[in-house]
Amino acid sequence: MVIFTKIVIITQKIAYLWKVKAIILDFSGVYGAQGFTGWLENRQVQFIRKDLSAVEGTSCYCSPEAEESILAALPEEIPPVRWIDSGDYHYMSHLLAGKEKEPFHLLLLDHHPDDQEPAFDGEILSCGSWVKAMREGNPLLKDVLMIGPEGCPEDIPEGWMDQRRGERLYVSLDKDIMSKEFARTDWSQGEHSLKAVKTMLTRVLEGPMKLAAIDVCGEMAPSKGATGEDQRINLNTNTELYKLITKYL
Numbered sequence: 001m002v003i004f005t006k007i008v009i010i011t012q013k014i015a016y017l018w019k020v021k022a023i024i025l026d027f028s029g030v031y032g033a034q035g036f037t038g039w040l041e042n043r044q045v046q047f048i049r050k051d052l053s054a055v056e057g058t059s060c061y062c063s064p065e066a067e068e069s070i071l072a073a074l075p076e077e078i079p080p081v082r083w084i085d086s087g088d089y090h091y092m093s094h095l096l097a098g099k100e101k102e103p104f105h106l107l108l109l110d111h112h113p114d115d116q117e118p119a120f121d122g123e124i125l126s127c128g129s130w131v132k133a134m135r136e137g138n139p140l141l142k143d144v145l146m147i148g149p150e151g152c153p154e155d156i157p158e159g160w161m162d163q164r165r166g167e168r169l170y171v172s173l174d175k176d177i178m179s180k181e182f183a184r185t186d187w188s189q190g191e192h193s194l195k196a197v198k199t200m201l202t203r204v205l206e207g208p209m210k211l212a213a214i215d216v217c218g219e220m221a222p223s224k225g226a227t228g229e230d231q232r233i234n235l236n237t238n239t240e241l242y243k244l245i246t247k248y249l
Contacts, residue, residue, distance in 0.1 A: 028221035082215035094130040165208040175218025184230035
């Protein structure tokens with residue numbers, strides 16, 4: 001009887017994890033404030049939410065102590081769709097991609113390159129240096145394609161995915177690549193439309209490469225001055241992105 005009960009519990013756990021497609025890493029409480037978690041719950045979407053608001057040393061820079069606490073809080077199996085709060089926490093892409101077990105390429109959709117030297121201690125991970133840290137510290141990373149920053153392509157180059165057919169792709173989307181009509185962030189923003197971003201994501205999701213995971217950042221928390229209008233726009237964009245991405249998973 002005991003063995004049967006354990007088998008049932010394990011089976012239920014596997015079934016639950018199979019259905020869970022998204023994880024929310026909530027540093028600022030923004031997803032509740034804008035109504036995104038409520039939107040998911042109303043549609044009976046199964047997701048994991050990790051409240052990381054009590055972890056110190058996380059805003060823009062991630063201290064070694066904070067990194068240890070964050071990694072300890074992550075589940076063993078991380079869902080493929082990751083919501084990682086504002087651009088202040090974009091370094092989470094590096095930590096999450098560090099969990100990959102097979103080689104992958106990185107596609108970064110962002111208004112900023114995020115491959116700069118940290119402004120302070122070069123050993124501390126930051127939201128502006130995580131790409132550089134990934135290049136130097138993740139042996140599974142094969143290459144990086146940046147879309148959006150100055151001097152980079154504004155769309156996925158023709159043939160880029162075909163040349164990597166069958167290989168794994170990690171996508172990181174910062175909504176600051178979009179204009180303020182479609183996203184409200186506390187960083188400078190680009191001029192892409194939501195339609196343009198969805199078109200690129202559709203090409204990726206329907207393309208010849210294998211999606212390893214996708215993370216999304218670019219929120220604006222009330223503590224950073226977000227208005228009701230800011231929250232409404234970000235919620236609309238988040239729900240549109242969620243519906244598109246999970247359509248293919």
